[in-house]
Amino acid sequence: MGPSRPPTSESAEASATQDRAFVTRAARIGIIGAIGAAAVFALLYVLKAALTPLAAAFLIAYLVDPLIDRLEALGLGRRLAILLVLAPLGVLFFGFLLLVVPNLAREVAELAQRLPGYLERLATDLLPALESRLGLELPDTLGAVMGQLRGLEGELLTQLGNLLKTSVATLTGTVSALVGLVVIPVLAYYLLVKFDDLLELAEAWIPPRYRDYVRNKARVTDRLISGFVRGQLLVAAVLGVLYAVGFLVIGIDLAIGVGLLAGVCALVPYLGSVVAVLTSSVLCVLEFGVDGHLLAVLGWYVTVQVFEGYVLTPRVMSGSVGLHPALVIVALLIGGDLFGFLGLLIAVPLAAVLKVFVAELLERYRHSSLFDDTPARD
Numbered sequence: 001m002g003p004s005r006p007p008t009s010e011s012a013e014a015s016a017t018q019d020r021a022f023v024t025r026a027a028r029i030g031i032i033g034a035i036g037a038a039a040v041f042a043l044l045y046v047l048k049a050a051l052t053p054l055a056a057a058f059l060i061a062y063l064v065d066p067l068i069d070r071l072e073a074l075g076l077g078r079r080l081a082i083l084l085v086l087a088p089l090g091v092l093f094f095g096f097l098l099l100v101v102p103n104l105a106r107e108v109a110e111l112a113q114r115l116p117g118y119l120e121r122l123a124t125d126l127l128p129a130l131e132s133r134l135g136l137e138l139p140d141t142l143g144a145v146m147g148q149l150r151g152l153e154g155e156l157l158t159q160l161g162n163l164l165k166t167s168v169a170t171l172t173g174t175v176s177a178l179v180g181l182v183v184i185p186v187l188a189y190y191l192l193v194k195f196d197d198l199l200e201l202a203e204a205w206i207p208p209r210y211r212d213y214v215r216n217k218a219r220v221t222d223r224l225i226s227g228f229v230r231g232q233l234l235v236a237a238v239l240g241v242l243y244a245v246g247f248l249v250i251g252i253d254l255a256i257g258v259g260l261l262a263g264v265c266a267l268v269p270y271l272g273s274v275v276a277v278l279t280s281s282v283l284c285v286l287e288f289g290v291d292g293h294l295l296a297v298l299g300w301y302v303t304v305q306v307f308e309g310y311v312l313t314p315r316v317m318s319g320s321v322g323l324h325p326a327l328v329i330v331a332l333l334i335g336g337d338l339f340g341f342l343g344l345l346i347a348v349p350l351a352a353v354l355k356v357f358v359a360e361l362l363e364r365y366r367h368s369s370l371f372d373d374t375p376a377r378d
Contacts, residue, residue: 041338044339044342044346045338045339048339048340048342048343049342051342052340052341052342052345053183053184053187054187055342055345055346056184056345057183057184057185057186057187057188057191058187058188058191059229059345060086060089060184060185060188061188061191061192061195062225063229063230063233064085064086064089064192065192065195066226067085068081068082068085068192068195071084071085078192078193079193082189082192082193083189086185086188086189086192089185090185100256100260103256104254104256104257104260107253107254107256107257108254108257110253111253111254114253115286118286118287203215217356217357217360220356221349221352221353221356224352224355224356225348225349225352228328228348228352229348229349231316232266232267233267234316235266235308235312235313235316236263236264236266236267236272237263238312239262239263239266239272239276239304239308239312240259240260240262240263240264240266241259241263242259242304242307243258243259243262243263243276243280243300243301243304244256244258244259244260244263245259246259246300246303246304247259247280247297247300250284250293250296250297250300251287251293252280252283252284252287252288252293252297253283253286253287254283258276258279258280258283259276261275261279262275262276262279268328268329268332269325269328269329270325273301273305276301276304277298277301280297280301281294281297281298284297327351327355328348328351330351331347331348331350331351332344332347332348334347335347335350
């Protein structure tokens, strides 16, 4: 076989024409997409307060729709199945508002009263004991810092307790708050009733030649979103209960509050475990000093982490495609900063959509003539 000949002028011109066509088409799609995204984000920013209940209702409908479909398959009517699922969720939510939140406010107020004594004991007993046992001389500025804390902690925790009490009164005692709380489950109910119809309506607006493509991408996006949201919600709920029960048995202050906080923070990868161990350890040291209670707290934390890593997460998340933790964290930070609570609700779904279509765009680029610069051959 003889040496390959250099590309002719016709083939080179054809390759250049393909490159220009690819760049032109990509630029056109990019401009249209950027304009559409800017319009959507502007609308979300202007209407974020009004759209937050709708987004929360849609998220609830999306999460429980598979369960509704299973109950329908068992022979239940769709409306009855929706009521059977939403009613217990509503009872749990309002029970949390009426029982748990007031107890947390009371515990915070009690801790505010006890904290000056905790800090006094920490400064007079614990710190000298650490100096003698470890042979270290702690800096003099630490005493000054402790003195400043003893002057501020009561006021800070009192303000926090008042904030919780005010939140309870606002959530349960004003007409607008009650309307806001009622709107979400009502919207979720009607969205669930018409969920399949809404999907069919959305599909009807897609040009027929693109429907198979959109269906495929929608399935991939659904696996990403459901894999993270449903799985992470279940993991966070279990972790919150485990932390709360364990710390309550050990006897540290605000055990239920620490467990709930750790559970909520567990929705952000790695944050829940850090919050759990730091908050529980600090409260344990303030209340009991460095003794067996601290060892019990750390032991329970390690036990929960082992259970999560080897049992809970593998079983709950094993079938999901998943989102990278870094992508989730960045999405939540950006969404929360731009749109507040609405941004937190839509951050993960938008990140999943972007991941799917950015991956598709990169794949098309790698198979394009612009990327494949192999010389043409006669």
